Amino acid sequence: MQTVFNLRTSGAGLHEFTDEVMQFVRQSDVREGLLTLFVQHTSCSLLVQENADPDVRRDLQEFFRRLVPSSDDPAMRWLTHTNEGPDDMPAHIKAALTAVSLSIPVTDGRLALGTWQGIYLFEHRHGAHSRRVVAHLAA
Amino acid sequence: MQTVFNLRTSGAGLHEFTDEVMQFVRQSDVREGLLTLFVQHTSCSLLVQENADPDVRRDLQEFFRRLVPSSDDPAMRWLTHTNEGPDDMPAHIKAALTAVSLSIPVTDGRLALGTWQGIYLFEHRHGAHSRRVVAHLAA
Amino acid sequence: MQTVFNLRTSGAGLHEFTDEVMQFVRQSDVREGLLTLFVQHTSCSLLVQENADPDVRRDLQEFFRRLVPSSDDPAMRWLTHTNEGPDDMPAHIKAALTAVSLSIPVTDGRLALGTWQGIYLFEHRHGAHSRRVVAHLAA
Numbered sequence: 001m002q003t004v005f006n007l008r009t010s011g012a013g014l015h016e017f018t019d020e021v022m023q024f025v026r027q028s029d030v031r032e033g034l035l036t037l038f039v040q041h042t043s044c045s046l047l048v049q050e051n052a053d054p055d056v057r058r059d060l061q062e063f064f065r066r067l068v069p070s071s072d073d074p075a076m077r078w079l080t081h082t083n084e085g086p087d088d089m090p091a092h093i094k095a096a097l098t099a100v101s102l103s104i105p106v107t108d109g110r111l112a113l114g115t116w117q118g119i120y121l122f123e124h125r126h127g128a129h130s131r132r133v134v135a136h137l138a139a
Numbered sequence: 140m141q142t143v144f145n146l147r148t149s150g151a152g153l154h155e156f157t158d159e160v161m162q163f164v165r166q167s168d169v170r171e172g173l174l175t176l177f178v179q180h181t182s183c184s185l186l187v188q189e190n191a192d193p194d195v196r197r198d199l200q201e202f203f204r205r206l207v208p209s210s211d212d213p214a215m216r217w218l219t220h221t222n223e224g225p226d227d228m229p230a231h232i233k234a235a236l237t238a239v240s241l242s243i244p245v246t247d248g249r250l251a252l253g254t255w256q257g258i259y260l261f262e263h264r265h266g267a268h269s270r271r272v273v274a275h276l277a278a
Numbered sequence: 279m280q281t282v283f284n285l286r287t288s289g290a291g292l293h294e295f296t297d298e299v300m301q302f303v304r305q306s307d308v309r310e311g312l313l314t315l316f317v318q319h320t321s322c323s324l325l326v327q328e329n330a331d332p333d334v335r336r337d338l339q340e341f342f343r344r345l346v347p348s349s350d351d352p353a354m355r356w357l358t359h360t361n362e363g364p365d366d367m368p369a370h371i372k373a374a375l376t377a378v379s380l381s382i383p384v385t386d387g388r389l390a391l392g393t394w395q396g397i398y399l400f401e402h403r404h405g406a407h408s409r410r411v412v413a414h415l416a417a
Contacts, residue, residue, distance in 0.1 A: 040392030114179030194359035253318030
C-alpha cells in the first residue's frame, strides 16, 4: 500500500508529520508490517527525533547551519555550485548527512515509535517549498 | 516476523549485537528476505561498521566526540537544550548524523553482511542505558 | 527478488548506477513494491543525490574531504587506525556519516525517484576497488 504526503514548508527547519503517517497506518488495517518513507528531493531530508522539547529541534538546526554554512559565508568560498542561491549547495550537503529513506516497523496496528520519537521533514532551503514524501506500507 | 533486542549500554561507544541478529534470522527459517532494524531512541543510533580492528571503533567514537563536543565545551555555548546533562543534546545531534533504521538483505538463510561488517548500537550518552531495537524480518 | 551489483570504482567520488537499478526493477515486472540497496563494505556508502549539475557531486565530495581529512593531515594526528593507509580511517568515518542501506518505493513498475534524483555509490578510498551492492526487491 502506498501514498504520498505533500508537505508545505516555509523555510529551513524541522516540519513534523507524525500524525499524517500514523493516520495512514491506522487506515490500512495492517497489524504487523513495515512502513518506509522516501523523500523525492535532494535539498531536504527525513529525521526521527525527539518531539518533546522544541529546543532540541532548534539546536539540531543550528548545529547543521554551523557545520555547513551558506555559500556566501567566507568559510564556504570553495563551493562551486552557487547559481541556485547561497542555501542550495549547503542543503544538498545537509541532505547527504541525514536520511533520504526511513523504515519503521508496525506492531499491533501502530508505528513502533519510541515514547519521544516524532517523524520530521528536515527542510534545508530558506524559501517556501512543496515537498513529496512517498510512503510504502508492507504487511 | 518481529522481535525486540533489549541492549544494556554502559557509556558512549559502539555496542555490537551482530550475533543476536544472526540468531533471530537463523531461527526464522527465512531463506530470502529483508531484515530491518529500528532503534526506539533519539540519543543513540545504529551503525554497520568494521568488526576487525577495535581501533576503528575508537577512532569513530572520537571523531564524533570532536565534531559534536559536550554542552560544557566552550565551542558549544550556543546550545540551549542543556537541562538533561552536557551529553544529551550532543547525543541527539550524533543520532541525526547516523541512522535510526537499517535494512540488510537475507540471502540463503543468512544476513548478507560483507566479510568485515558488524551491526552496532552506537550509544551517545555517558551513563548506563537500556535500549530497545525493533527488528522486522520480511520473507 | 535479489541481485548483486558489482561496481568498479577508480578513486574517491560519486559513482552513479541508477540505470542498473532501473533495469533490475523493469525486468522484475513488479508494479508496486520496495527496492532496498545494501552496500557490503565499510569504506564506501550509498547516496541519493542530484544528478543534474556535476558541480554538486564535486562540492559534496570536497565537503567530506574537508570534514574528514586524510590521516596524514596534521588535524587528524589523533587517529590510531592508520596502518591501512591515510585514506582508510577517514573512509570509515565518511561511511558512518552517510548510508549503508537505502529503500526506494516502486510505483507503477518504476522507481519512485524525484525528477533530479540519482543513485550513487559514494567511494571514499583513493585506489581502484570492486564494490558489491546487494539489491532486494519486495512486491
